[in-house]
Amino acid sequence: MIHYHKLGSVPIKQHVTHYEDGKLLMEQCMTRAGFESTYSILYYRVPPTDETAVEPMSLPGYAPIEATTQQLPYRRHLRTQDLKADGDFLTARRVLLFNDDVRVGICKTTKPAKSFFANWDGDECWFAYDQGGLLESVYGLLPFRKHDYVLIPKGTPYRIHPDGGAGTFLFFESNSHIDLPKQFRNESGQITMYAPYSHRDFRIPTELLRFNRGTHGEPPYPLVVKRGQELSVHLFKHFPWEIVGWDGYVHPVAFNIHDYQARTGTVHLPPTTHITFAGRGFIICSFVPRKVDYFDRDGVKAIPCPYGHASVDCDEILYYVDGNFTSRKGIESQSISLHPMGVPHGPHPGTYQKSVGTDRTSELAVMCDTFKSLRLTSVADGVEVKDYHYTWVKRENEAMETSK
Ligand SMILES: [Fe+2]
Secondary structure (H helix, E strand, C coil): CCCCEEEECCCCCCCCCCEECCEECEEEEEECCCCCCCEEEEEECCCCCCEEEEEEECECCCECCCECCCCCCCCEEEEHHHCCCCCCCCCCEEEEEECCCEEEEEEEECCCCCCEEEECCCCEEEEECCCCEEEEECCEEEEECCCEEEEECCCCCEEEEECCCCEEEEEEEECCCCECCHHHECCCCCECCCCCCCHHHCECCCECCCCCHHHHCCCCEEEEEEECCEEEEEEECCCCCCEEEEEECCCCEEEEHHHCCCCCCCCCCCHHHHEEEEECCEEEEEECCEECCCCEECCEECCCCCCCECCCCCEEEEEEEECCCCCCCCCCCCEEEEECCCCCECCCCCHHHHCCCCCEECCEEEEEEECCCCEEEHHHHHCECCCHHHCCCCCHHHHHHHCC
């Protein structure tokens, strides 16, 4: 998804014979946008087509999604820290917000990964909130670290193993591809020197997946698939995800948010300055510890706190990870705020004035802007702080504080 890579054994040319121990291997092309865009070619020991059964299934809180009936456009605060951990990387997923382009949720695991999963609706982006682990996929093994983003291409059979089995993740499930914003690549596809990262910052699988009866079990081997927002389970007679090699541009990557090279201006820059990834109808931005805005002339200073705004064409989500969230009251680590399009918002009373003269922020957060309205699920309704919309109302003591 970021650059070309080759792992394991591939023949000298595409679409020619490739043998292992006298047996012809099966070439499988993973192509995007028909045959017009990026692709990878994988060489299978066992054809990934020997399914013995396909059955429907469901997972409460994940698929099918249950939307709440209460969808008024006001500022929301979801305390995801109150969500209970239960299940593995698949069964513990809880969707909180969704539209036609993206589903946003939290996954808190308690168990080792069991079934493989493939999202046939679009790419996924996971953010590891509290620890690292291992992404096991048909493209091989990709270790990830705390605060990594992990991008998983559409259609990839994979499992996520948090270290020790327990971990908390923010996830984005797109109905498209998730990639670097176009402006960060040159005409040859290389990441430009204006980008907030370089090719060196993206890690890829370095070791092929090897079948292990102890961790992969006995046949049939299940693959849970999401297609059209519905789930099905596909049973395979032989373990299908052990390959001898692959090459191409389509593969998972890991990127640590602390490798994001944040920008600072003389005056405050719009939040989308911190864009990191883009999907169809949404973007993902990274807020990392950094110096803040420094205009200072004749007693007139920059206000480093975000200015009040009402983005009339974007819903805005913030997932707070670490540091001091100076512009928000009541917000804690793992909180999600949703500020819908058109609804004015910005710093809470008192925090605007306090920011003048500060030179650093320690905030660590992931933002997502969507260009279609998000809907809340019943899971989100269960952890919502119901009076958050009204916490901008200035109280008497805050009025005094602001006048200092
Ligand atoms: Fe905003």
